[in-house]
Amino acid sequence: MTTREFPPDFLWGAAAAAYQIEGAVDADGRTPSIWDTFTRLPGAILNGDDADAACEHYDRMPQDVALMKELGLASYRFSTAWPRICPDGGPVNQAGLDFYRRLVDELLGAGIVPWLTLYHWDLPQALEDTGGWTRRDTADRFLDYAMAVYDALGDRVDHWTTHNEPWCSAFMGYTGGGHAPGRQEGVAGVVAAHHLLLGHGLFVDEFRRRGGTPEQGKAVGITLNPTVADPFDPTRAADVEAARRLDGFHNRVFLEPLFRGRYADDLAGDTDGMLFAGRPWQDAVHDGDLQLISAPLDFLGVNFYHGDVPAALPYDAEPGELLGSRIEHATRPRQSPYPGGGFVFPRTGRPTTDRDWEIDPDAFTRLLVRLRDEYAVPPVYITENGAMANDVVEDGAIHDAGRREYIEQHLHALRDAMDKGVDVRGYFVWSLMDNFEWSYGYAHRFGLVHVDFATQVRTLKDSARWFAEMAARNALCQ
Ligand code: FCB
Numbered sequence: 001m002t003t004r005e006f007p008p009d010f011l012w013g014a015a016a017a018a019y020q021i022e023g024a025v026d027a028d029g030r031t032p033s034i035w036d037t038f039t040r041l042p043g044a045i046l047n048g049d050d051a052d053a054a055c056e057h058y059d060r061m062p063q064d065v066a067l068m069k070e071l072g073l074a075s076y077r078f079s080t081a082w083p084r085i086c087p088d089g090g091p092v093n094q095a096g097l098d099f100y101r102r103l104v105d106e107l108l109g110a111g112i113v114p115w116l117t118l119y120h121w122d123l124p125q126a127l128e129d130t131g132g133w134t135r136r137d138t139a140d141r142f143l144d145y146a147m148a149v150y151d152a153l154g155d156r157v158d159h160w161t162t163h164n165e166p167w168c169s170a171f172m173g174y175t176g177g178g179h180a181p182g183r184q185e186g187v188a189g190v191v192a193a194h195h196l197l198l199g200h201g202l203f204v205d206e207f208r209r210r211g212g213t214p215e216q217g218k219a220v221g222i223t224l225n226p227t228v229a230d231p232f233d234p235t236r237a238a239d240v241e242a243a244r245r246l247d248g249f250h251n252r253v254f255l256e257p258l259f260r261g262r263y264a265d266d267l268a269g270d271t272d273g274m275l276f277a278g279r280p281w282q283d284a285v286h287d288g289d290l291q292l293i294s295a296p297l298d299f300l301g302v303n304f305y306h307g308d309v310p311a312a313l314p315y316d317a318e319p320g321e322l323l324g325s326r327i328e329h330a331t332r333p334r335q336s337p338y339p340g341g342g343f344v345f346p347r348t349g350r351p352t353t354d355r356d357w358e359i360d361p362d363a364f365t366r367l368l369v370r371l372r373d374e375y376a377v378p379p380v381y382i383t384e385n386g387a388m389a390n391d392v393v394e395d396g397a398i399h400d401a402g403r404r405e406y407i408e409q410h411l412h413a414l415r416d417a418m419d420k421g422v423d424v425r426g427y428f429v430w431s432l433m434d435n436f437e438w439s440y441g442y443a444h445r446f447g448l449v450h451v452d453f454a455t456q457v458r459t460l461k462d463s464a465r466w467f468a469e470m471a472a473r474n475a476l477c478q
Contacts, residue, residue: 003475004415011113011426012471013075014068014448015384017120017164019051020435022081024058028095031087033122034132034173035438038180043331049441055433056456058099065106067449067458068432071468075113077383077428078103079120079164082145088126089141092148100149104156115383115428116153117161117223118146118203119196121169121180128181133192134174134276136284142199147206158217160207161301161383162200165225167250169196176337178439184335187274190253190267190281194289197257201292214298222258223301223383226251226371227308228363232346238312242343245270246310249338259375261294271339299425301383304367304410306353307360308345315346330439355388355444359406361413368417368424379423385410386430388437388444391461398450398461407467411476429467433458 019035039050057064068076082089084096107114119142127138146162163169172179175189204220212218229247231239248267256264263285271281335341350358364385371377387406391398407429418424434447442453448464451457470476 001477003473003477004412005475006415006418007425008474009425010474011075011381012467012474013073013077013113013115013426013428014071014432015077015115015428015430016057016432016435017117018079018081018084019054019120019122020431020437021055021057021433023052023054023056025052027058028084028099029087029093030081030084030096032125033081033083034125034128034180035122037125037128038182041182041332044182045439046328046330046441046443049436049443051436053453054436055451060456061099061103062106064433064458065103065110065112067460068107068112069110071448071460071464072472073112074471075115075426075428076107076432077115077117079117079122080149081122082119082142083122083124085148086124086141086145089124089145090126097148097152101152104153108156113159114157115159115161116149116157117164118142118149119162119169119199120164123181132174132181132183133169133195134185134188136195136198139195139199139202143202143206146199146203150207150210154210154212154218158219159299160203160212160218160220162203162220162222163196164223164301164383165303166193166196166200166222166254167225171249171337175339176335177332178330178334178337182332185276187271187281187339188276189337189339190271191276191284193253194257194281194284197254197293198289201289201295204295204297205292208295219298221297221299221301221378221381223303224254225303225305225384226255226367227304228360228367228370230307230309230363232309232311232315232348236312239310242310242312245338245340246308246343250308255371255375257290257293258297259294259377261290263290274339297378299379299381300371300377301381302368302371303384303430304364304382305385306357307350307363309348309358310343311346312343315344328443353387353402353406354390355440357388359409361409364410364413365416365420368414368422369420372422379425381426381428382414382424383428384430385427386446388446391434391445391450393450393452393459396459398459400461400463403461404463404466407463408476411470412478415476
């Protein structure tokens with residue numbers, strides 16, 4: 001058996017997010033976020049689930065950190081909850097911050113590097129009530145909140161991520177409506193994207209001002225979920241055009257401002273004549289914004305799950321149909337998350353995970369190479385990758401061979417990208433444990449650790465043991 005090694009300081013970890021695991025939604029002064037509201041909309045969440053209890057991580061945190069230690073994780077990626085720390089988007093609530101002080105102490109005590117994300121989708125509802133991410137002021141409120149976290153934890157946390165997948169916050173939240181706050185307002189997604197990026201830029205600026213530099217051992221970045229956009233039929237001009245639009249609305253709308261300090265020209269063309277609140281989205285972009293947004297970063301977080309192969313209509317699908325929509329999902333009507341809609345994702349015949357996401361590890365390699373070649377991105381950390389599986393508990397064990405295989409294939413694809421010279425420094429599995437999987441509720445399990453939501457009992461799956469061994473070896477076997 002030969003092995004395929006990773007560099008000695010490669011960071012192995014697992015990820016989770018506040019709203020998906022914490023529960024305790026009323027504890028210690030927390031107020032509702034947009035997800036607390038959204039989960040109560042009829043048909044918004046599969047099976048009518050809510051995250052009021054989730055994994056009860058807020059109360060079980062020390063045991064969960066002990067599990068991470070048992071798995072030998074070098075790092076844990078988590079997010080802080082804005083509505084705990086600045087309830088209603090207002091002044092700082094020390095009781096809410098205390099939970100994260102305890103978490104970071106527990107992690108450091110266990111020798112685990114805390115990898116902190118400031119925004120994993122839980123905007124205080126009170127800020128949504130005044131316009132949410134379509135309002136410029138929300139970026140300033142984000143800075144207030146982010147600096148409260150930095151003031152409390154900046155001495156002990158070295159890795160800071162502003163946003164997780166702002167594409168989802170902006171386009172699923174404000175254009176498609178499949179995610180909170182569930183608005184379906186066309187080009188509002190682009191306005192929201194700009195304000196999310198502005199909040200990011202404001203934080204990076206302040207972080208540097210306070211001495212947050214690699215020389216001081218501090219790093220700041222953002223996590224995106226860029227995708228490939230492979231035309232379904234590359235010889236069909238309409239499919240090539242669908243791929244261009246997907247690339248624009250999904251990738252370049254973030255990559256261009258972050259790494260080139262501009263918005264791409266074709267985005268203007270694709271949104272021509274579309275107005276939000278009676279104005280084109282470009283009115284949201286003020287002088288100086290793009291300079292802030294394009295300040296150099298220390299790392300780029302990349303989340304990757306599946307390839308994307310768009311086609312123009314007509315194909316055997318509804319306009320805007322997404323991968324995964326052929327399985328049971330929430331019933332609340334949603335729109336295409338791409339302003340103007342107009343394309344679909346037909347089957348390519350590739351194998352899928354149990355969520356029906358097509359498995360395409362080669363796309364992962366190509367994507368990483370492209371990010372390096374076209375955008376000269378800073379060092380990359382894979383901040384999420386993993387598989388949903390309909391796990392079965394048999395005699396207290398979970399033999400999730402499919403998840404293990406998925407992760408292994410993607411680690412090979414990642415190693416291929418590194419062989420091509422892409423600077424990848426770490427990998428976080430999504431997820432540490434089964435959790436509240438947004439609009440899919442508890443039915444969609446991604447964890448290395450199984451959670452019985454009736455009893456809150458945690459059980460290591462086979463994939464967890466395999467991942468722990470592989471990380472300890474720092475090498476894949478082939
Ligand atoms: C990503 C999210 C994460 C989780 C995975 C499956 O889009 O960032 O919270 O839901 O998908």
